[in-house]
Amino acid sequence: MLLEIEDLGKTYGAVSALSGVSLAMDEGEVVGVCGDNGAGKSTLMRIVAGAQPPSRGAVRLRGKPVRFTGPRDALTAGIAAIYQDLALAVDQSVYQNVFMGSELVRRSWVPGLRTLDKRAMRERSREYLARLGIELESVDAPVNRLSGGQRQAVAISRALRWEAALVIMDEPTAALGVREKARVLDLVRKLKETGVSVLLVSHNMDDVVAVTDRVVILRGGRLQGEVATADIDADRLSHMVMSGRMQ
Amino acid sequence: MQDLLKRFGTVIAYLVLFTVLAASADNFLDPYNLLSILKHVSFLTIIALGFTLALAAGELDLSIAHVASLSSVCAAALLFNDYPIVFAMLAGIGCGTALGLFNGLVVTRMRIPSLIATLAVSTIANGLAYLITGGVAYVGRLDTAFLVFGRGNVLGVPAMILWMGLTVALTLFLLKRTRTGVHLVCTGEAEEPARLAGIRTRxxxxxxxxxxxLLAGVTGVLLTSSLSSSSPAIAGEYLMTGIAAVLLGMTTIEPGKPNVVGTLIGALTIGTLRNGLTLLGAQYYVQDIVLGVIIIVSVSASARELRKVAFSVPH
Structure with missing residues (x-):
């Protein structure tokens, strides 16, 4: 088992955002997380990605308990996240964003001192973007000059760069056009083929049904239930999310 | 063309200022005067580069001047009590570094905005400097082997200009060529995205x-060496001039961002302007008025960045 979450909870003062959520994921499995606004999807995602500490509960990665003190711990452990707001530094260039936090370095003429390998970062950024079918005029362009779809590709490229075992995507297709959306869903399938697990948080039921193996439904911070994707269609899933009834 | 003007407008303004002063102020182009400008600018550049690095990480450091004064006083007190030169210099620089780290701890651990935290630490540093000196200045009686650091020449070039060049080169290298430098800049420009990308922003x-x-400490020690004296107010002027140099620097080269070359240009502009106004017979208070105007104009050009850092609390 790649990821096991047990009795996870998160409270903000008197408000409970997540309560008693348990979930397990296999290697190469794509799991959808659905729920209405305030269901606890983003909180769950942020805890697994190390962006927030849980108030209680346990997370195990390949059977070992993990306690992330920040996103870096999660990234190092093999969990990369793509946030809904993309979490990009918009004044910085494409390649700087792709490699933010994990810049490539090379040896310098001063023993023991490593300097940035900008050429390698530019080349690798182009490769990552090409995997998503995105070609940019220049990877030196600041992100604030890119379209929504291109920005999404930069954020996904950053997650690919970590070569993670689990990629968490929060509404990855929300800002995309039809063609770009198809590419992102293709990428999810490709990740699965290469053994990478994906936790897909989405409001778009068509997307969820198109690429996931099963779906967990959250409601009011609690796990409502889970269902194999093969047994449902988008309308049925939508009904489950809205009504909170799994039948 | 518009982009070039945006990036190099301040440089062009500096060249215009230089030309006007060369034409109107007697002795402005005298090599001795030009070296004097560069020497004065050296202290300003070194201390302002420290402010630049803090700002690059998204924090203000309003303690630079009093920390530099305290470092100066520490070094001078040890030298006047016949401690070895190297020990006194390291103690002065160490004092500045320690207070800088204390600023950092107050901001990142106690989550107090740097605007307030560094102002408080500045007051503490000022008080400590008066405590050490008892309110009097240390004057003269310093070993020539110490004075050479601030007054010496290497192949005709004043040592201070070399210290400035070295500091510019090192800070430029840090920010542009190293992973740590990039993380520093990412933290200042986009703290939460940087944190989510795995950068340890705090x-x-x-x-x-x-x-x-550290750079305030270096400035304090070099001031002591250059002036062969020290007092609790020795670096007092460098708070406003230092900030003005950095803000002016943010209008050029990489507009809107604290940047090393911009700070150097800002320091050169302020140093040249002060020298020119003095040569033209302007009173010191006129220089203060001009400095204030420079700060307002610079801030208006990079207000978004500054508003972001001035009142932010670290995550």
């Missing part, structure tokens, strides 16, 4: 403020 803020303290 550590970067600690580093930025620590380096600011």
């Amino acid at each position: 550590r970067m803020k600690l580093l930025g403020l620590g380096l600011s303290g």
